[in-house]
Amino acid sequence: MWFNNIHLFRLHDAVEISVDELAYAMGSHAAVPLGNADARRIGWTPPAGRLNNWLVREVQGQRLISALRQERLLPASVVKEFVDDEVAEIEANEGRKVTRKEKTALKEQFTEELLPRAFVRSHKIDLWWDTKRNLIGVNASSRTRAEDVLDLLRETLGSLKVTPLSSQTLPIRAMTTWLGDTASRPADMQLGDSFELKAKGDDGVVRARQVDLDSDEMQQLLESGRQASKMAISLEGQLSFVMHDDLALKSLRFGDALIEEADHADDGDDALARMDTDFVIMAGALGQAVDRILEWLGGEAKTGGENEHAQ
Template sequence: MWFKNLHLYRLHETPDIALEALEEALGDQAHRPLGGSEARRLGWCAPAGRHGNRHVHEVQGQRLLTALRQERLLPAGVVREEVETRAADREVAEGRPLPRKEKQALKEQVYEEFLPRAFVRSQRIELWWDTRRALIGVNASSRKRAEEILDLLRQTLGSLKVTPLATRTTPIRAMTTWLNDTATRPPMLMLGDQVELKAQGDDGVLRARQVDLDSDEIQTVLAGGRQATKLAMELEGQLSLVLHDDLALKSLRFADALLDEASQTDDGDDAVLRLETDFALMTQTLSAVIEQLIEWLGGEAQAATPTP
């Protein structure tokens, strides 16, 4: 259950909801199987999967929720090919070209017919709610997907005031500075071997992997005015990650020592206990890393309180 990505949000006016009440609310928005004509559905499921039926686990103020997102995969090319075939048949039969309005109606008909037979893709997305720090983290590959989960939580609770976590120094500025000047790098920070450099205007993006980020080649590119929008880094003894310009943490890889500690914990083959143990160790590490990053980026920026 170790997170791979993390989109961070600051909670405003943290909802005071007891664990039992939250469990009931999540149950009311629990995932149900897709109906035959539904393209997608999103709802809460048990973080422990088949090993448990609770919708939320809490360990020392850290709450774990899991959403299940299902969608039917109906390739546009399949629909288009069928529409073209049917349209051609009708044009021959009726001896006239088919107007755009009728082709659109035909497309909708094909979509409705094919949708129930489409494959279903399922995706579990974890949400970490740090009740002590009023922070939410979503283990999602994209900001759009993270926002979907927040919308579901907002619907579940009736109100949820959150804003993306922001810092006084933008990640772009800090990452570019760290690359340019080794003396500015925090002592615990070690650069990885991956970077994305973006030029001002329409000169595109330069992506480099498995490179020495202190090489003359990288310095030459930076001298041309490019700025770092993604940067691989490692916090010694904790984890490695790729920091993005929107403060998203991606490609998370936790230190071997931490994973070894988790594997050596005696859980008595209890899957739920294993889940909660891993979650506790993971969130402890992530909390320390997030606080460190915020400090390196000049502290947290004050964001305007959003509407519910």
């Protein structure tokens, strides 16, 4: 139970809801198999999988819930091939050109016919809910996938006032400063050896790994106006990640000390207890890391909580 990526969100005016109440509400939106006519669907699934059917795990105020996203894989090229064959047959038999409207109707027809035979891809997305910090983190590779889970949670609860976590200093500005000025780097932060620089114009993106971030070449790139949009960072040996300009933390790697702490926990052979231990240790490390990152970035930006994503 260790996240790979995390998109962070702030809960505003969070309503108190017990684990039992939350689990009951989630039950009405639990994942079910896709119907033949369904292209995609998302619903709640037990975080522990076959180990336990509880929809919510809570340890020390840290909640873990999971969504199952299912979608049928029907490549557009497959549908196009059926449409092209049908169009060719109609034109040959009837001696006329098939109209664009007819092609659109054929596309819809073949999509409907082929969908039930398409493979189903399932993807589990975990959500960490820190009830003490009113913070939510979604383990998803993209913000779009994270938003899908938040939409499901909003539908489940009836209302959810949440905004992407934001800082007083923009991450792209802070990362650029850290690259260009070694004295500006926080004492407990260590820069990694990979980065991405964006140009303000149309000069593209520079990506590099295993480079000297303090080299003359790097300084020349910064002096040309490029800004750091991604950067590998380590925090006190506890956690390493790639920070993105939207404050997403990707490629999470937890320190050896944390892994050893989890390994040495007295869980016996209880796989469920081990999952809970891993989760609470991970959640503790992530919470502390978020607190520290916000300090690096001048604190959290003030929002009204009634704007984006609030319903």
